[in-house]
Amino acid sequence: MSDDRHPAFMPLILVGGLIFGFGLAYSHMARPEVVLDFLQFEDFGLVFVMFGGAAVTGVAFVLGPRLLGRAPLTGDTFERRLKSFDRNVLVGGAIFGVGWGLSGICPGAAYASLGIGNVTILWALAGMFLGAYLQGYWRTRSETSDTAATGAD
Numbered sequence: 001m002s003d004d005r006h007p008a009f010m011p012l013i014l015v016g017g018l019i020f021g022f023g024l025a026y027s028h029m030a031r032p033e034v035v036l037d038f039l040q041f042e043d044f045g046l047v048f049v050m051f052g053g054a055a056v057t058g059v060a061f062v063l064g065p066r067l068l069g070r071a072p073l074t075g076d077t078f079e080r081r082l083k084s085f086d087r088n089v090l091v092g093g094a095i096f097g098v099g100w101g102l103s104g105i106c107p108g109a110a111y112a113s114l115g116i117g118n119v120t121i122l123w124a125l126a127g128m129f130l131g132a133y134l135q136g137y138w139r140t141r142s143e144t145s146d147t148a149a150t151g152a153d
Helices: 009-026 032-039 045-068 087-103 107-115 119-152
Strands: none
Touching: 009 107, 032 045, 032 087, 087 119, 107 119
């Protein structure tokens, strides 16, 4: 973490997360059965929740740089960070989608689901943490082997 961040940065991140979790719980998107109904084309409420979130984000992305110039709490400049579409993005997206379909919940909503008493979601969270750990281990191992192969040339 950067030392030049505003002292309110972390408390505001916490408040933002709580508001996000409350919104997920209030809209019933923290309930896996609602998400699974959406994925089976039986309930389209999630479309409206996603559209609302996308609209607020879109407005913030357009107006933020124009009105503020710099991020208010970090002082960083606003810039786009584009990730190229490659094999890792495709495989990662596929794994995320399969996990979302099997558990009926994405990582953000899983935490909100814990807040509304869904203790069985701990299995899905454990799977997410295990998958993240294995991906990090695999990436570190492949980078090490790439470095060793390059050094041997």
